[in-house]
Every structure is written in structure tokens, then in C-alpha cells.
Amino acid sequence: MTTNVLINPKNRSLHWRILCDCVGDRDVIFYYEGYFSQAIIAAVADAVKLRTEYVGATNSTRRKLFSSFIEMTQNIIHYSVDAYAQQDAADFDHEIRHGSICISTEADHFYLHCANPVHNDVARQLRQKLDHLRTLTIDEIKREYKEMLRADTAQESKGAGLGLLTVARDASAPLEFEFLPIADSDNVLFYLKATI
Amino acid sequence: MTELYIAATASSPEIDFRFSERHLSIKGEAYPENAALFWGEIITAVRDFLTSDNSESSITVDVSLAYFNSSSTKMLFSLFDALNEKAAAGTPVVLNWFHDEDDDTIYEFGQELCEDFTDLSFHDHALQG
Numbered sequence: 193m194t195t196n197v198l199i200n201p202k203n204r205s206l207h208w209r210i211l212c213d214c215v216g217d218r219d220v221i222f223y224y225e226g227y228f229s230q231a232i233i234a235a236v237a238d239a240v241k242l243r244t245e246y247v248g249a250t251n252s253t254r255r256k257l258f259s260s261f262i263e264m265t266q267n268i269i270h271y272s273v274d275a276y277a278q279q280d281a282a283d284f285d286h287e288i289r290h291g292s293i294c295i296s297t298e299a300d301h302f303y304l305h306c307a308n309p310v311h312n313d314v315a316r317q318l319r320q321k322l323d324h325l326r327t328l329t330i331d332e333i334k335r336e337y338k339e340m341l342r343a344d345t346a347q348e349s350k351g352a353g354l355g356l357l358t359v360a361r362d363a364s365a366p367l368e369f370e371f372l373p374i375a376d377s378d379n380v381l382f383y384l385k386a387t388i
Numbered sequence: 389m390t391e392l393y394i395a396a397t398a399s400s401p402e403i404d405f406r407f408s409e410r411h412l413s414i415k416g417e418a419y420p421e422n423a424a425l426f427w428g429e430i431i432t433a434v435r436d437f438l439t440s441d442n443s444e445s446s447i448t449v450d451v452s453l454a455y456f457n458s459s460s461t462k463m464l465f466s467l468f469d470a471l472n473e474k475a476a477a478g479t480p481v482v483l484n485w486f487h488d489e490d491d492d493t494i495y496e497f498g499q500e501l502c503e504d505f506t507d508l509s510f511h512d513h514a515l516q517g
Binding site: 354 | 455492493
């Protein structure tokens with residue numbers, strides 16, 4: 193990524209500009225930026241299914257795109273620090289948080305990009321997990337997935353600790369990521385890319 | 389024992405558990421926002437049934453999920469764990485695992501279940517798209 197902008201909350205169209213930078217000359221087949229809720233994900237999921245079918249992706253590719261799309265967008269509603277309203281734990285079922293997701297394609301490959309702000313602490317944990325995942329072969333990813341499936345779920349996880357492993361398992365190349373600083377803030381913008 | 393029926397939504401499957409008929413069916417797509425909550429209630433109902441049930445006639449479970457998210461994956465494992473315990477205690481449990489013939493992910497997850505829950509009578513059903 194070549195973006196060096198110092199992000200601040202008044203920096204309009206930031207997600208769009210970052211994604212344009214990452215997408216380059218590839219065809220964008222889907223883009224959404226805004227608040228994500230479970231209802232929005234379900235509706236947008238329909239659009240993603242139609243769009244990936246329309247552009248002629250194979251069944252297997254469509255399933256992988258859909259799976260990664262759900263994992264990424266549910267990560268946004270669970271972990272983005274840009275929440276629509278201050279939520280407490282009891283409202284876990286109705287979280288609304290801000291982020292963006294983009295699907296692009298080039299020469300039979302598909303790319304999922306997502307971005308959302310996270311706390312620095314979360315960024316450190318994510319970096320550790322993702323750095324580790326990038327060192328693994330697909331067989332090692334599958335083995336780790338199987339181990340995690342049978343392990344006790346970590347307390348801080350709202351899913352099962354399987355989300356990023358699932359995205360890594362469906363990807364055909366190591367996951368790429370970046371943390372961009374946000375001016376005058378303890379948060380950073382988390383950007384993640386999966387190649388399908 | 390009351391039956392358990394939950395209609396499908398865009399992001400959660402139809403749950404049709406007819407305990408009196410010893411037939412449990414799960415069908416659709418599963419990516420609820422809070423998988424622990426959605427599946428937790430279902431697993432509790434199944435555990436209650438299994439605990440109170442004295443019959444040794446077989447239980448049939450049909451699972452036809454076109455997609456489930458990562459957090460549902462783990463909850464499904466707990467559900468089959470409960471059923472496997474029942475089977476180990478002497479009540480036959482048949483698990484019919486349906487998936488599209490070219491869906492490797494769901495096929496492989498079925499194989500994981502088969503590997504771990506050896507007391508279940510596992511049947512893989514590959515359906516033509």
C-alpha cells in the first residue's frame with residue numbers, strides 16, 4: 193500500500209480513497225461503506241451472491257467469497273470502534289458499526305478488501321494473529337483450524353476465534369493487512385485483503 | 389416434551405425438532421450475529437430432551453446447511469457432541485449430512501464430525517446442484 197495520508201475523522205471519503213489505492217486497475221464488482229448491522233449484512237449478502245454469479249465466478253469461488261464476506265463484515269460489527277451509538281454488553285445482538293467492504297476482480301482472481309477503525313490494543317492482537325497466519329501453509333492453516341475447532345473459546349472473542357482462520361483457509365494467497373494511523377486518536381484504521 | 393420450531397431468516401436456518409417423532413432437522417444458512425445465543429438455546433433444548441428421554445429407539449438428525457459462519461461452526465460441534473454422548477449411552481443416533489456435491493468445505497466439516505463423534509451413525513449425502 194502506498195497511502196501515507198494521516199487519517200483524521202473529518203477526512204471524508206477516506207475508505208473510498210484507500211480502497212481505490214489498493215484496488216488499482218482491477219474491476220470493482222461491489223463496494224459498500226457505512227454502518228453495518230446484521231440486517232444490512234443479510235441484505236448486502238444477497239447483492240454479493242447475485243453480483244458474483246453475474247460476473248461468472250465458479251460455485252467454489254462464490255462460496256469462498258461469500259464466506260470471507262460474512263466473516264469480514266461480522267468482524268466489523270463486532271470490533272469496529274466506530275459504533276453508531278454507545279452500546280453495552282447487553283446490546284450485543286444489535287450492534288451497528290462503521291466500516292467498508294469491497295470486492296474486485298482481475299484475471300480469474302477475486303479480492304476482498306475491508307477496513308474499519310480499531311483500538312491500538314486490538315490492532316496489536318490482530319497484527320500478532322495475522323503475522324502468524326502469513327507464515328503458515330494451507331495445510332498448516334487447516335490443521336490449526338481443526339485444533340481451534342476443538343479448543344475452548346477465548347474470552348475476548350465474540351465469535352469462536354475461527355474468523356480469521358476461516359478467511360485464511362478460503363484464500364489462495366497469504367492475507368495482507370495494514371494499520372494506518374488516525375490523527376489525535378488511540379485508534380488505527382485496520383485494512384485487510386484476501387485473495388480468492 | 390415440547391417440540392422446537394424456529395422459522396428460517398436470511399441469516400439463520402429453519403430448526404424443526406420433533407422430539408416426539410425423534411426427528412431433528414436443520415435447514416438453510418447460518419450466520420446469526422450472536423451464534424452463542426442462537427445455538428445456545430437450541431443446544432439447551434436438545435440436552436433437555438436427551439436427558440429426559442428414556443427410549444432407546446433411534447434418533448434421526450437431518451442437517452442441510454448451505455453455509456454456516458465460523459462462530460456457528462463451533463456451536464454445531466457442541467450440538468453433535470451432546471448427540472454423540474447419547475449414542476455412546478446406547479440410543480442410536482443417525483446423522484444425515486447433506487451438502488452440494490462440489491461443496492468441499494461442508495463435506496470436510498462432515499468428515500471432521502465423523503472422525504470425532506464415532507458413536508454417531510454418520511451418512512454423507514452429496515446432492516447434485
